Amino acid sequence: MELIDLFIFGLAFIFIRLWWRHWSVTGGRPKNLPPGPPGWPFVGNLIQVILQRRHFIFIVRELRKIYGPIFTMQMGQRTMVIVTDSKLIHEALVQRGPTFASRPADSPIRLVFSVGKCAINSAEYGPLWRTLRKNFVTELITPTRVKQCSWIRKWAIENHMKRIKREGFETGSLELMSNCRLTICSILICLCFGAKISEERIKKIESILKDVMLITSPKLPDFLPILTLLFRREMKEAKALRKKQLECLVPLIKNRRAFVEKGENPNPNQEMVSPIGAAYIDSLFGLEPETRGPLGEEECVTLCSEVISAGTDTSATTVEWAMLHLVINQEIQEKLYQEIVGIVGKNGDIKEEDVERMPYLDAVIKETFRRHPPSHFLLSHAAIKDTELGGYTIPAGAYVEFYTAWITENPDIWSDPSEFRPERFLHGDGVGVDVTGTRAVKMLPFGAGRRICPAWNLGILHISLLIAKMVQAFKWLPVPDAPPDPAETYAFTVVMKNPLKAVILPRY
Template identity: 45%
Template sequence: MDFFYTIFILTTITFTFTIIFTLTRPTRRFNLPPGPPGWPIVGNLLQVAGSGKPFFQYVRELFPKYGPIITLKMGTRTMIIISQADMVHEALIEKGQVFATRPAENPTRAVFSCNKFTVNAALYGPVWRSLRRNMVQNALSATKLRMFSEVRATAMDKLVDRLKTEAEANGGAVWVLKTARFAVFCILLSMCFGLEMDEKTIEQIDDMMKMVLLTLDPRLDDYLPLLRPLCSKKRKRAMEVREQQIAMLVPFIERRRVAISRPGSDPRAAEFSYLDTLFDLTVDGRSDPPSYPEIVTLCSEFLNGGTDTTATAVEWAVARFIESPTIQSRVYEEIKSVVGERKIDEKDIENMPYLNAVVKELLRKHPPTYFSLTHSVREPAKLAGYDIPKGVNVEIYIPGIGEDPKLWTNPDRFDPDRFLTGGESADITGVTGLKMIPFGVGRRICPGLGMATLHVSLMIGRMVQEFEWRSWPENSKVDFSEKSEFTVVMKNTLRAMITPRV
């Protein structure tokens, strides 16, 4: 739908219903946090849409004026956005059980999530507990992660080979995000399905996953349901994408079912996969195991949850290495001192304090997303003295904590030494203190935290061990501007020059 036509429709609707709204609005008044005044019906929707800014930037500019907790009315949705550590601690730690659920989904997302049958989207309750327990214990535990060490080693070799091939064909220049994304997707695909696939098949599944994410991007009718009759083509397209997603993944699900029911029938099949745990999964409150569409949804969640977040972190890491050759050199020298001439292995990472400090600083300064997954309250609650009604979206603005000068010394500076000689510390799980929360915090903290940090550490370690990274074009400065694209990525995707280490 043309943007300006949409704005015209919204404006017409707004003025048409203003008098009706004024006469029929409820008398109940909540003491909501402050925020910019909006229009009847649409609230702040037109202001956000018309600002021309990414949503995270629009919100960032509101905090100095309205304070660390604000309210935005986005059509039929009310968003309460928090950007201060003590308020996040109050909500997600002190009152964690109350703030642990999710708000209602729009119809499109409900189709792809099988009505919230995922770890991330499920309402707080028995279904969520069953799905999360299964994912953590049977796919993401330290024991299970170790089972896929060879898969990661193979993916790292492919990553290096791809970078070399691309550099040889382009005068030493490579696209960082694309290559990193493919490598981590290979790892997750193998962990999920336990099947060997050729690169063409992997790329086809990856393209499908990206298409699903694009389809799930918010639309105006998500905020104003009365516009849905005007968006029937987009809803139809979403259903087509869902059908394509199921049609593409079900054959691999069936192939894996055969492989585990007849051991040896597929000699290339892995001993274990996340998918194996889903066929007969017992979900509290249900008598039947997951259906194939539900299994497709859970597998897609596993793949999408760890791909772009990891690849984005790798791109930002390389940008920081180019900006600061000293940091890059120190990582390389630490790797040499620990592993010598052999390839860095994931078991080596725990013996590399500087690499670990780099990763922690990377997650502080460049969290993969600027908003944690949306929370909602199970019952009316109070937060920082304000009312939090049922049904509102509670959003956590992550950079507000990781860049808070009250919590950090020189927070705008990228400085891994703050965690070593600088004497600063931060527990990214939030258990011993809340200073940075790249994976969320509390009951709904990302279950893939351990896997993500392992993948980021291993990938950037191997990339620095194999290559020296420089700016492209030569002597140009890195542009650290941001944009939102599933995750918060570099506005101008990073191309770099690489030179193999001697």
């Protein structure tokens, strides 16, 4: 009996040894996947990443130097193919867009908030995604709709200017990020629900949606869904937050539905101020995707939250980074001010068509996107079938992560990439650069191909109006003895670790 036990133990040892060797070389992956760091059994590279106690982007930068422009990491049950090369990114997203246009499986926590992936960002490439995206584009970002809703931006930005003036003069300085988030969030809430609501309610919605973004960011349970039962506390927290989100937004949906059903005219003294058909939610009431049928209140909450969250974070972050450089470099700020004055005058009203005639403002914004991309990765993509990229096999359903920050740092693409120099987009290596990546990938603030952010033009409009209005009205200066700190941190988007504070002086 002892010999049999020894024999079984020996076989088990040999099996474990061979299994370990297989995992350490391939992470349990097919042989033709891109190369990558050796992993551990079951968890792959997950524990190695956790033990480094650094943000994932710093690990990716180092692995790129070792394994090249495309490599693989096995993060628990997730097979992640990370692509960092501009030509490979262009090939995948633009030249072969449909092949890489899907999304991988969502984590249990993300599914709580997406109602089974019923969202433009997370839906798999197919009929549901096409229906939702087409409806969004038609109802929210056509030139006719953008023009029809220009009064919303005018109202919100006027309030913004009054608020920062009051804060700046009463306290001696102001914090920009919180003000920009509040303003952009108020615009998007009105675009979605056709409603003007109090700043207190806007702040509450903004806070809840920020928590939603943070709780749905990648966490340990996402990489090991087989152990979901061990993460009951995280799931309980997610469901409690979803309940708060519904309690906050469902009343707006119900009020808007009642307004639409009664066929009332908007009253500026009431909550509902947009005419019937002008609010995004109006289009969702009658929408029936073929794979789901009529949308309920939960789906409407998810779709409107998606618009508000994505538009608020990226736009407010970009405005803050742009204003940081205007505060640091007064020469750039003065040049922008002179352009604004030359087009609308010192006290002229800046209209939406005016910012389209400001090339230096456009250059400042593009340089901000290049120097401070809202995110270092695009949202996860997935191939719809087994395919090849860069000579390697990409399995269907694997997480394909496009690391786009390296592109904007690459000295082979950009001269002096660490410098903030808007002039490069007027006469330099930025002339003719396409921010959508259609012609070539040199920067991708909005993604590219089938999954490009459909509202990227609207986002640039909000950013342009805010910066132009603020620079026209005030001179922005650093707080004495407290210069701005450009250190970064991650909060869904890449933001300033210490929010920008500045002194404002009225221009006479």
